[in-house]
Every structure is written in C-alpha cells, then in structure tokens.
Amino acid sequence: MSTISRRSFLGSSSLALGGALLGARSHGAAPRPPNVVFLLGDDLRPDGLASLGNPVVTSPNIDSVVERGYCFRRAYTMGSMVGAVCLPSRTMLLTGRSLFHAENEASGVDPASYTFPKVMKDAGYATLHAGKFGNSPKNITTEFDETVDPGQAADVAGHVVDFIRRRASEAPLFIYMAGREPHDPQYAPDTFYAQYNPAEIPLPASFAPFHSFDNGEMTVRDEMTLPFPRTPEALRAKLARYYASITYWDSEFGRVLQALRDAGQYENTVFIIAGDNGLSLGEHGLLGKQNLYEFGGMHVPLVFAGPSIPRGETNALVYLMDVFPTVCDLADVSNPSQVDGSSLASVLRGRSRGVREWLYTAYGEVQRAVTDGRWKLIRYPLIDKTQLFDLRHDPHEATDLAALPKHVKRVRSMLEKLGELQRQNDDPVPLSVASPRPADWSPELLTPEQLQYQVEETKRSGG
Numbered sequence: 001m002s003t004i005s006r007r008s009f010l011g012s013s014s015l016a017l018g019g020a021l022l023g024a025r026s027h028g029a030a031p032r033p034p035n036v037v038f039l040l041g042d043d044l045r046p047d048g049l050a051s052l053g054n055p056v057v058t059s060p061n062i063d064s065v066v067e068r069g070y071c072f073r074r075a076y077t078m079g080s081m082v083g084a085v086c087l088p089s090r091t092m093l094l095t096g097r098s099l100f101h102a103e104n105e106a107s108g109v110d111p112a113s114y115t116f117p118k119v120m121k122d123a124g125y126a127t128l129h130a131g132k133f134g135n136s137p138k139n140i141t142t143e144f145d146e147t148v149d150p151g152q153a154a155d156v157a158g159h160v161v162d163f164i165r166r167r168a169s170e171a172p173l174f175i176y177m178a179g180r181e182p183h184d185p186q187y188a189p190d191t192f193y194a195q196y197n198p199a200e201i202p203l204p205a206s207f208a209p210f211h212s213f214d215n216g217e218m219t220v221r222d223e224m225t226l227p228f229p230r231t232p233e234a235l236r237a238k239l240a241r242y243y244a245s246i247t248y249w250d251s252e253f254g255r256v257l258q259a260l261r262d263a264g265q266y267e268n269t270v271f272i273i274a275g276d277n278g279l280s281l282g283e284h285g286l287l288g289k290q291n292l293y294e295f296g297g298m299h300v301p302l303v304f305a306g307p308s309i310p311r312g313e314t315n316a317l318v319y320l321m322d323v324f325p326t327v328c329d330l331a332d333v334s335n336p337s338q339v340d341g342s343s344l345a346s347v348l349r350g351r352s353r354g355v356r357e358w359l360y361t362a363y364g365e366v367q368r369a370v371t372d373g374r375w376k377l378i379r380y381p382l383i384d385k386t387q388l389f390d391l392r393h394d395p396h397e398a399t400d401l402a403a404l405p406k407h408v409k410r411v412r413s414m415l416e417k418l419g420e421l422q423r424q425n426d427d428p429v430p431l432s433v434a435s436p437r438p439a440d441w442s443p444e445l446l447t448p449e450q451l452q453y454q455v456e457e458t459k460r461s462g463g
C-alpha cells in the first residue's frame with residue numbers, strides 16, 4: 001500500500017520554504033526555469049496507481065514521482081455536457097476555464113485566448129503535445145511547438161524521449177503527455193496482461209449488477225462495454241485489462257524519466273500526474289464516466305512533484321482547471337487573467353488549506369452534484385431525484401440519506417448552494433422539470449437495438 005495515504009495533511013513544515021517555491025539553477029549562475037512534464041492518463045481513476053492506494057496495480061515508475069510529491073485527493077474535472085467527458089476536461093485543463101466558458105474555446109479559434117501551451121511558449125519554453133488528437137481542441141494543440149499523436153504508450157514515450165534529447169539543452173521543456181492509456185480497449189502488450197490474474201482481483205466495494213434507477217445516461221457507449229447485469233467474472237476481466245494497461249503505460253513512462261536523468265534535467269522538473277476524468281468500474285453497476293459518483297466520472301488523481309514541492313497530501317477541493325494557473329505560479333510565469341481556475345501554489349506552500357469551500361460537478365442536463373468535502377448531494381432533474389451522502393462515513397456512497405427527516409434542512413440548503421454555483425459558472429440547466437419521467441430502470445428495459453449495440457461494443461472494447 002502507499003506511503004502517501006499515511007501522510008497527514010501538510011502542516012507548517014512547508015512554511016519554511018519561504019519565497020519562490022522553485023528556482024533550481026543549472027549551468028552556473030544562470031537561473032533556468034523548471035521543466036514541466038504533465039502526464040495525463042486517459043480515464044485514470046483517483047485510485048489508479050499503487051502509490052495512490054491501489055492494492056493490485058503495479059506502477060513503479062510513476063509511483064517514484066508520486067511518492068515524493070504532493071497529492072490532491074479531492075481533484076475533479078468540472079463535468080461535461082456530452083458523453084465524451086475527455087474533451088471538455090482537456091479543454092478546461094489547457095485553458096484554465098470552467099465548463100461553460102471552456103466550451104466556447106472549443107468551438108473555434110480565439111486569437112485573444114491565452115492557453116496553457118501559448119503562455120508557456122511565450123515564457124521561453126520548448127513545448128510538446130504528445131497524445132491523442134481529437135480529445136483536445138485543434139486550435140489549442142497547434143499552439144505547441146510540436147504536436148504528435150503517435151499511437152500507443154511506447155510510441156508516445158519514444159517521441160517524448162526524442163524531444164528531451166533534442167531540446168533540453170536549449171530551453172526549459174513543457175511536455176504534455178496525453179496518450180491513450182488506460183482508456184478502453186485498455187491496450188497493453190501480452191506480457192502486461194499476463195501480470196494480472198482476473199480471479200485474484202477484488203471487486204469494488206459498491207459493486208452492483210446494474211444501476212438501480214435511470215440516471216439519464218444508462219445506455220451511453222461506455223456503459224455498453226459489458227453486458228447487463230454485470231457479473232463478477234466479466235468485471236474482474238475488465239479490471240485486469242485496465243490494470244495491465246496502466247502497468248504498460250507506467251513502464252514506458254520510465255523511459256521518459258531516464259531521458260530526463262540522462263539530460264541532467266530530472267531534478268529540475270516539475271511533474272504533474274493526473275487523469276482527464278474518472279471511470280466507474282462496476283461501482284453502482286456503472287462502467288462509464290457519465291455519472292457524478294466519487295468512483296465515477298469526475299473525480300481524478302492529481303499530484304505535483306518536483307523542486308521544493310513538499311511531500312504531502314490534502315483533501316482541499318480542486319479542479320483540473322486549477323493546474324494551469326498553478327504551473328504559472330510554480331514556473332514564475334505571469335498568470336493570464338482569463339482563467340477561472342485558482343492557483344494551488346498557496347496550498348502547496350502550506351499557506352492555505354484550500355481555494356474553495358464548495359465544489360460542484362455537472363453532467364449533461366441529467367445530473368448535478370455539490371459537496372463541501374464531507375456532505376455530497378447529487379441531483380437528477382429529469383427524474384426529480386436527490387441523493388445525499390456522508391462521504392466521511394460512507395466514501396463509497398452506499399447509503400442515500402436524502403429522505404431522512406433529519407437531513408431535510410441540509411438537502412434544502414445544499415440545493416440552494418448548488419443553484420448558486422450554477423449561476424456563478426453560467427450553467428443554465430434547471431434543477432427541476434415540469435414533468436419528471438419515471439426513475440425505474442432495469443436491464444429488461446433494453447431494446448433489441450441496444451442489446452445488439454452492446455454485443456458489438458463489448459467485442460470492440462475487449463471486455
């Protein structure tokens with residue numbers, strides 16, 4: 001198990017860091033800004049690494065970074081209005097803008113926009129995007145010096161290693177590695193699949209054969225990658241593939257770490273390890289990222305490591321859109337005013353415990369959630385349903401408390417807070433509709449066309 005999970009909240013120890021958090025020097029007296037290597041997993045869950053507490057997966061290379069870094073345990077992507085949660089997530093990451101503002105960035109070229117790659121390039125960084133085309137807006141990926149979509153992890157790592165060898169001596173590096181793993185079909189060479197025996201893989205705590213009500217997105221593509229009802233056997237096989245893909249991705253990342261060492265740049269590199277969105281893997285009977293549970297669509301891993309970044313972890317509520325302004329602070333690059341995210345540098349420096357008291361997430365017109373860290377409310381407007389969970393005592397969201405009389409006031413005040421956050425974020429979706437539809441759902445409600453589609457998706461994803 002991890003060492004990081006045993007660490008307590010970072011206290012005053014980091015106060016001693018004083019002034020600039022970073023500022024390592026190389027080549028004599030000339031200060032060289034830190035390199036920034038951003039490793040983004042595609043559908044990497046917040047428990048998707050050994051160092052993040054997963055007892056099954058093997059990820060020694062990424063762990064070696066995570067274990068000397070600072071972990072944000074409660075990091076989220078704000079949400080999505082479409083099934084492809086990846087796209088708005090990466091747009092928010094690369095613009096620092098919130099969901100309903102970032103959408104506009106995705107729709108076309110905005111010459112006045114200050115994107116993450118543009119700001120780093122203007123600050124003198126050599127910039128590389130190596131990863132999936134199509135998951136990030138083209139007008140943003142083309143703002144990197146070099147942008148490639150070479151395919152699987154081995155090819156992505158090959159490009160990154162080559163970039164380090166060519167460019168490290170001339171400028172600080174900004175490398176955005178955003179490849180395909182561990183997204184389904186959870187690709188890995190056979191030697192990695194062979195490392196995981198499905199029969200030995202534990203099921204998630206809140207495993208269920210199917211979701212007990214219609215959350216508005218029951219038959220979206222990701223949910224169709226295993227048959228209903230989910231069986232322990234099918235789920236274990238999928239989990240084995242997921243972990244194998246992570247282990248493969250990790251082994252290739254090891255080559256990148258070695259290239260940084262060979263270039264004499266490892267010690268002067270800020271690493272960011274994150275996922276673009278979470279993923280349900282059997283929790284509540286779900287398989288996709290189109291839901292707002294903690295082991296679901298929006299909760300992601302987020303770790304910073306590097307020069308003068310302390311070891312530690314926090315439960316501060318943060319978004320992926322906070323990464324861009326944070327890196328600006330860490331690299332001493334001026335922070336563009338258009339960003340909606342908040343720099344987390346003060347948290348990393350131990351000067352504050354967080355940057356927001358409430359955090360909200362959104363999915364389509366069908367789900368909204370709000371949390372203060374302990375209490376979590378999920379609202380399903382189209383079926384007029386509200387869930388309330390006490391995450392402190394029920395981290396797997398097994399017991400819905402919304403109907404209990406003693407929580408009536410809490411539900412009401414959290415719904416008001418949710419509406420307030422929607423207004424702040426220009427979210428137009430109503431929390432109630434005039435004619436709610438029935439909430440009941442079971443696999444018997446699948447149409448013949450949906451059943452056929454499911455067969456095809458199951459084959460395609462290797463599930």
Ligand SMILES: [Ca+2]
Pocket residue numbers: 041042043085086183276277
């Ligand atoms: Ca994704």
